[in-house]
Amino acid sequence: MSKHPKDEVFEHDFDGIQEYDNELPGWWKKLFYLCIGFAVIYILHFHVLGTGDLSHTEYMKEYDPNYTEPLVEVSGGVFNRYTSPYLAREENITPRVQAELNNLLNAPFDEHMYRAMSKASPEQLEKLKAIFPEIYAQFESGAMAQPMQPATTSASIASTLTEPLTDASALLDGKKTFETQCFSCHGMKGEGGIGPNMTDEYWVHGSDMQSVLKTIYKGVPAKGMIAWEKTLSPEQIDNVASYILVKLVGSNPPNPKAPEGQKAE
Ligand code: HEC
Incomplete structure (x- = not known):
């Protein structure tokens, strides 16, 4: 196209309105090309290479810093990611929520019952009882005062x-x-109750x-029996275990509970 000199009027005429055929200003065109360049980089970064997080992933990461984006199966070539992030992903649960759900599903029956009992109305509670x-x-004895600990993966103890x-x-x-933490189940003098007698020579889990x-x-x-590692310090546990073995075993409290487990050698 031939370049029109500045301020040359176009031939056409709309009801008496005429216009100049001027070049677009340089700043405008630079901005325009910049936008095109930006769009290309943007598409590559977020939708093709996947090096940037889409809004869905960004949201999930805000909710759960450990969230990792699941690999989306690529079926439509490099622009496959350029579908709605909501359509491209099947799950809408973060790993943390999933872990909590699994915990709940794998919880022992008793724990489900404790939950139910803690939420039941008095009439419902009567029926459950x-x-x-x-x-x-057990629920009434306050075993629930401490939420059940999920099974710990490490079997090692600090002592x-x-x-x-x-x-x-x-x-x-x-x-x-x-006398403050254990008596409710094992008796003030270790004679036993909900939990086993601590004064005899019989042990379920080793002496x-x-x-x-x-x-x-x-x-x-x-x-x-509660896992105490989260509530008591290692010293407290050393001390209470020693108290059981040194002071309670062999004492003869009134109303002892019948022995459970095997006799210690
Ligand atoms: C909510 C009730 C409850 C409380 C509170 C409780 N226990 Fe127990 N405990 C039990 C039950 C029930 C058992 C039996 C577990 C079994 O049969 O496997 C048990 C078992 C034990 C055993 C093993 C006994 C054996 O025969 O091998 C020890 C040791 C023990 N508890 C110590 C403690 C100590 C120490 C505390 C306080 C820090 C405590 N318990 C608090 C319910 C409780």
């Missing part, structure tokens, strides 16, 4: 003690813990220091 008396007894502590201050601290420590650390969630 009639059908599941044992679970109700390496193989023999109980015998110094008076440790035993006194252990007694204090026992040596490490076994007792481990039971206290990890609990027996399915049976209503």
Whole structure:
């Protein structure tokens, strides 16, 4: 096209309105080309290469910093990503929410019952009590005061003690813990109740220091024994385990619960 000199009027005429045929200003054209360049980079970055997060992923990451975008199956070539992020992804749950759901689904039956009982109306609770008396007894005993711990993956415990502590201050601290945290299930004098008798020589989970420590650390969630590692410090657990083994075992409290488990050698 031939370049029109500045301020040359076009030949055409609309009802007496005429126009100049001027070049677009340089700043305008630069902006225009910049926009085209930006669009190309934008499309490559977000929709083709996938190096940038689309709004859906950005949202998920804000909700869960560990979210990783699932790989989308590519069926339509490089521009496949250029579909709505909502259509391209099947899931709309983050891994954290999924983990919580799995936890819930895999929880033992008792735990589901505890949840139900904690939300039940008095009449519903009566019915549940009639059908599941044992679970109700545990629920009522306050086993639920501490939410059940999900099974811990690591089986290791923080204490390496193989023999109980015998110094008076440790035993006194252990007694204090026992009489504030453990008595509700094991009895004030360790005679047993919901939990086993701590004064006889019979043990369900082993009588040596490490076994007792481990039971206290990890609990027996399915049976209503709480995992104490989150509530008590390692010293407190050392002390209460020592108190059980040194002071309670062999004592003869009134109203002892019948022995459970195997006799210690
Ligand atoms: C909510 C009730 C409850 C509380 C509170 C509780 N326990 Fe237990 N405990 C149990 C039950 C139930 C068992 C039996 C688990 C089994 O049969 O597998 C048990 C078992 C144990 C055992 C193993 C006994 C054996 O025969 O092997 C030890 C040790 C123990 N508890 C220590 C403690 C200590 C220490 C505390 C306090 C820090 C405590 N428990 C608090 C319910 C409780």
